[in-house]
Amino acid sequence: MTQPFELLPQFAPATLLPEIEQIAIAAPFRHMITPGGFKMSVAMTNCGPLGWVTDRKGYRYTPTDPESGKPWPPMPAALQQLAQQAAAAAGFPEFKPDACLINRYAVGAKMSLHQDKDERDFAAPIVSVSLGLPAVFQFGGLDRRDPVSRIPLAHRDVVVWGGPARLAYHGVMPLKHGVHPELGPFRINLTFRKAGP
16 A cells, blocks of 8 residues: 555445344444443444454453354355455455454444554454444554544445554544434444454
């Protein structure tokens, strides 16, 4: 990539919501607790062989949903295909995600600046898909104190980053009030990763 991240406007198909609804039926959204005891403002679930979780024990990937004890729902073919196509468009043709984190933002929810570093191998990129209400994505550098760019994201926009920028700090500013025609007062974010070996 010639820049720290690749923005692919309107790259995601308009047919993903039924897939996400089925995942949420099998593994409902929940507000996870951080190791410090804080409840996350975003509600989360996962699909794929591995799912990201946080609790008092720390941040990690697990093959099963800790609330049900069952494997996370399989990653639908349409989601996996989207992630691979977006990664290829950004210069990562070998991407094979094994985890899809699904975040649901209500008005006021945010994601503080952080690094995605719970994966075993940082060679694979991160693919992030926005659905629903618009949001402002923050993308910084490898140090938390580095300058941060603010990138407006709309429904169906995709952002990909990897390579030297794989561990860049990033986040989402508090979601502003609005009503999306399909998702109402919510934003859904799909984050695809290669988490396992």
